[in-house]
Amino acid sequence: MLTLLRKIIESVIAAPNLHDAMHNLVVKTKESLNADCCSIYLAEPNEKRFRLVSSDGLSQDAVGKTVLQYGDGLVGYVGKKLEVINLADATSHPNFKYLPEVGEDCFHSFLGVPIVDQRQLLGVLVVQQKEPRKFNESDESFIVTLAAQLASKVAHAQMLNQMKLENSFSKPVKGIAASNGQCVARAFVWYPQLDMDHVAMVHTDDIYTQIELFRQAIFQVQLDLDTLMLRISQASPKNDSAEIFEIYSMMINDESFSERIIKAISEQKLMAVSAVKQICEEMIARLSDGDSKYMQDRTVDVKDVAQRLLSKLSHSQVQSYDLNTPIILVAEEVSASLLVEIPNKVLKGVVSLKGSVNSHAAIMARSLNIPAVMGVEIPLDVVDKKTIVLDGTKGEIIIEPDSAVRDEYEEIIRRNRHMQELVEKEFCKPVVSIDGQIVKIALNAGLNVDMKQNEKEFLDGVGLYRTEIPFLLQSSFPTEVEQQGFYSEFLNSFSRIPVCMRTLDVGGDKQLPYFRIDEINPALGWRGVRMTLDNQSILLSQYKAMLRASEGLENLNIMIPMVTSADEVRNARLLLDDAYNEVIDEIKGEGRTLRYPKFGVMIEVPSMLFILDEVAPMVDFFSIGTNDLTQYLLAVDRSNSKVSHLYNPYHPAVLKVLREISKKLEALDKKVDVCGELCGNVMGMIILLAFGYRIFSMNLSSIAKIKYIIRRIDIGRITRIVEDNDLKDVESLKKALSDYMDDIGLQRFINE
Numbered sequence: 001m002l003t004l005l006r007k008i009i010e011s012v013i014a015a016p017n018l019h020d021a022m023h024n025l026v027v028k029t030k031e032s033l034n035a036d037c038c039s040i041y042l043a044e045p046n047e048k049r050f051r052l053v054s055s056d057g058l059s060q061d062a063v064g065k066t067v068l069q070y071g072d073g074l075v076g077y078v079g080k081k082l083e084v085i086n087l088a089d090a091t092s093h094p095n096f097k098y099l100p101e102v103g104e105d106c107f108h109s110f111l112g113v114p115i116v117d118q119r120q121l122l123g124v125l126v127v128q129q130k131e132p133r134k135f136n137e138s139d140e141s142f143i144v145t146l147a148a149q150l151a152s153k154v155a156h157a158q159m160l161n162q163m164k165l166e167n168s169f170s171k172p173v174k175g176i177a178a179s180n181g182q183c184v185a186r187a188f189v190w191y192p193q194l195d196m197d198h199v200a201m202v203h204t205d206d207i208y209t210q211i212e213l214f215r216q217a218i219f220q221v222q223l224d225l226d227t228l229m230l231r232i233s234q235a236s237p238k239n240d241s242a243e244i245f246e247i248y249s250m251m252i253n254d255e256s257f258s259e260r261i262i263k264a265i266s267e268q269k270l271m272a273v274s275a276v277k278q279i280c281e282e283m284i285a286r287l288s289d290g291d292s293k294y295m296q297d298r299t300v301d302v303k304d305v306a307q308r309l310l311s312k313l314s315h316s317q318v319q320s321y322d323l324n325t326p327i328i329l330v331a332e333e334v335s336a337s338l339l340v341e342i343p344n345k346v347l348k349g350v351v352s353l354k355g356s357v358n359s360h361a362a363i364m365a366r367s368l369n370i371p372a373v374m375g376v377e378i379p380l381d382v383v384d385k386k387t388i389v390l391d392g393t394k395g396e397i398i399i400e401p402d403s404a405v406r407d408e409y410e411e412i413i414r415r416n417r418h419m420q421e422l423v424e425k426e427f428c429k430p431v432v433s434i435d436g437q438i439v440k441i442a443l444n445a446g447l448n449v450d451m452k453q454n455e456k457e458f459l460d461g462v463g464l465y466r467t468e469i470p471f472l473l474q475s476s477f478p479t480e481v482e483q484q485g486f487y488s489e490f491l492n493s494f495s496r497i498p499v500c501m502r503t504l505d506v507g508g509d510k511q512l513p514y515f516r517i518d519e520i521n522p523a524l525g526w527r528g529v530r531m532t533l534d535n536q537s538i539l540l541s542q543y544k545a546m547l548r549a550s551e552g553l554e555n556l557n558i559m560i561p562m563v564t565s566a567d568e569v570r571n572a573r574l575l576l577d578d579a580y581n582e583v584i585d586e587i588k589g590e591g592r593t594l595r596y597p598k599f600g601v602m603i604e605v606p607s608m609l610f611i612l613d614e615v616a617p618m619v620d621f622f623s624i625g626t627n628d629l630t631q632y633l634l635a636v637d638r639s640n641s642k643v644s645h646l647y648n649p650y651h652p653a654v655l656k657v658l659r660e661i662s663k664k665l666e667a668l669d670k671k672v673d674v675c676g677e678l679c680g681n682v683m684g685m686i687i688l689l690a691f692g693y694r695i696f697s698m699n700l701s702s703i704a705k706i707k708y709i710i711r712r713i714d715i716g717r718i719t720r721i722v723e724d725n726d727l728k729d730v731e732s733l734k735k736a737l738s739d740y741m742d743d744i745g746l747q748r749f750i751n752e
């Protein structure tokens with residue numbers, strides 16, 4: 001049964017369109033359940049009716065024509081009840097309705113299941129039988145599974161249809177607000193795998209770069225082939241399937257093959273991807289012309305080699321775009337490395353079909369101050385090169401907006417720019433609230449920051465330097481010396497303020513391209529300090545590289561992510577001692593100095609709340625990562641767009657935990673800051689101030705605004721508003737705070 005189910009699901013997924021998917025499903029389900037009929041009715045919400053759209057068993061004349069009003073007949077009854085209805089004798093049910101045109105006179109039994117996606121009724125899936133038959137539980141679960149599978153296919157197809165029908169696309173497409181701001185520009189769709197058929201003949205003046213990229217691709221493909229051949233021969237020395245890769249290897253090492261491609265690049269000024277396509281297509285055409293079966297079979301080899309080269313070159317596809325024109329990057333899944341590959345000056349916005357507000361690409365977009373929307377459902381091929389209005393604050397995009405909408409957005413962009421200029425004028429003023437309380441504002445970073453040197457001194461530190469970001473941009477693990485290079489550059493560029501470097505936090509949604517961790521449940525898996533303690537050499541070499549980079553400077557602090565237990569803190573600290581002693585041994589007697597860094601841990605896992613007193617003596621400070629703390633408290637994957645509506649840092653449980661941590665750490669007299677995204681948000685920051693937090697670390701794009709606001713608020717007043725609320729009704733708390741902001745003329749910053 002399971003195999004049958006899997007086969008049906010595969011055929012539904014693989015079907016090129018909804019019509020074929022539904023046809024496959026009804027035919028195969030009828031056969032698998034030994035039923036006499038299987039049909040699908042789809043909802044037409046505007047007309048409040050269902051339409052028979054596919055059937056194996058009912059009259060084909062009725063398909064597409066027969067409709068049932070909502071609530072009518074057994075189909076309407078399933079839709080109304082939104083539950084499985086299983087009847088051995090359907091004709092005696094009060095809702096049974098006889099429809100002469102569909103030819104169901106002969107059916108007695110009825111099993112109907114609602115097709116629902118995101119709580120929306122899309123249709124009903126029905127199985128019928130001539131003889132009275134009570135379908136059993138496994139039949140029920142079989143068709144419930146199929147209905148669920150069909151639901152996403154129907155929802156997707158409806159969305160595409162709607163967009164293609166309304167070719168004006170003027171309606172906003174909703175997604176997740178991942179990085180604030182608005183922009184208007186043309187869409188540039190990026191495909192991770194370049195399909196040879198879709199490669200365009202693009203010309204370039206920079207032929208040297210293209211030749212270099214092609215040479216690198218050859219080298220990388222050769223490496224892949226070597227690895228494959230080795231793996232095959234190790235697994236089974238007699239296995240002759242390695243031969244196929246030897247043929248590929250010979251082909252890419254054949255001088256004339258490379259020379260022809262290089263010639264096409266240099267003489268025709270073609271992009272490397274276009275040249276590979278041209279030459280490989282010529283080879284395929286010649287091979288297919290011959291009579292020999294052997295030669296024709298070789299076309300498959302050429303295609304495969306071409307595909308391998310194209311996929312290595314796919315990143316260089318970015319360069320096939322006119323990079324003087326502003327673009328909105330659109331992709332199935334935007335990765336952090338892709339974001340930094342596109343020059344900052346042209347990258348105006350980001351749209352990712354997958355991902356969520358706290359996925360790594362979203363965090364990168366915020367740190368680069370680029371508006372972003374995640375989790376939208378749009379057909380990539382249709383939006384390519386179209387003009388898009390992207391509203392990262394509302395979390396929506398409009399494809400091919402009409403001129404009025406476009407003008408409206410351009411006005412919003414102008415206004416926001418003006419507001420930013422206003423707050424930035426005060427960037428270098430002290431941050432003291434009107435009731436005289438000092439608040440420290442630090443920076444979250446991961447890339448070198450585009451900031452004026454004198455402004456850096458008006459930061460209270462770099463509160464979070466995510467070391468995984470420079471790691472993400474490498475093609476293999478950086479060596480200790482390489483790491484020392486980028487840490488040193490960073491520490492020196494912020495030499496007058498403390499810099500808190502966090503050790504590698506990979507795993508979960510942060511995957512290094514060269515060190516993939518495949519897990520069923522990655523958010524709860526091998527990430528952060530769990531991974532680096534298991535691979536002590538990684539942690540040790542990070543510590544040593546940071547320490548060496550900090551020599552002669554006084555500004556290095558180190559913290560560890562994803563801590564769950566006191567033992568992890570103890571072990572990470574012991575290792576830091578080892579690293580420190582090793583570096584000190586190297587430099588002793590040379591008059592060189594090395595300060596032992598302040599050592600801290602992140603509070604991201606709820607267990608920390610209960611072990612703060614045990615951990616506190618081992619650390620100099622704590623830093624609260626509200627992004628993960630929310631994820632783990634609410635058991636909501638922060639990068640899964642399907643559950644993003646449940647990811648809520650304002651959930652009473654999250655707020656109560658944040659209040660509790662502040663109290664406990666105050667009693668323990670331990671320094672704490674907040675470095676999660678919540679503190680860069682005006683409402684979040686105000687609530688955190690009321691809980692007693694006074695040190696925040698956030699993206700550069702939020703700093704000027706947050707400083708501007710703190711200077712104008714009365715923290716005592718805010719604290720009283722928050723204290724008056726028992727945190728059960730967070731909406732009323734937000735309303736009260738928003739009213740206060742309105743009173744002091746700062747309301748506009750709340751919704752921004």
Ligand code: PEP
Binds near residue numbers: 363624
């Ligand atoms: C956090 O979890 O809040 C945090 C700051 O760390 P990251 O977003 O890098 O996981």
Ligand code: MG
Binds near residue numbers: 561604
């Ligand atoms: Mg985190």
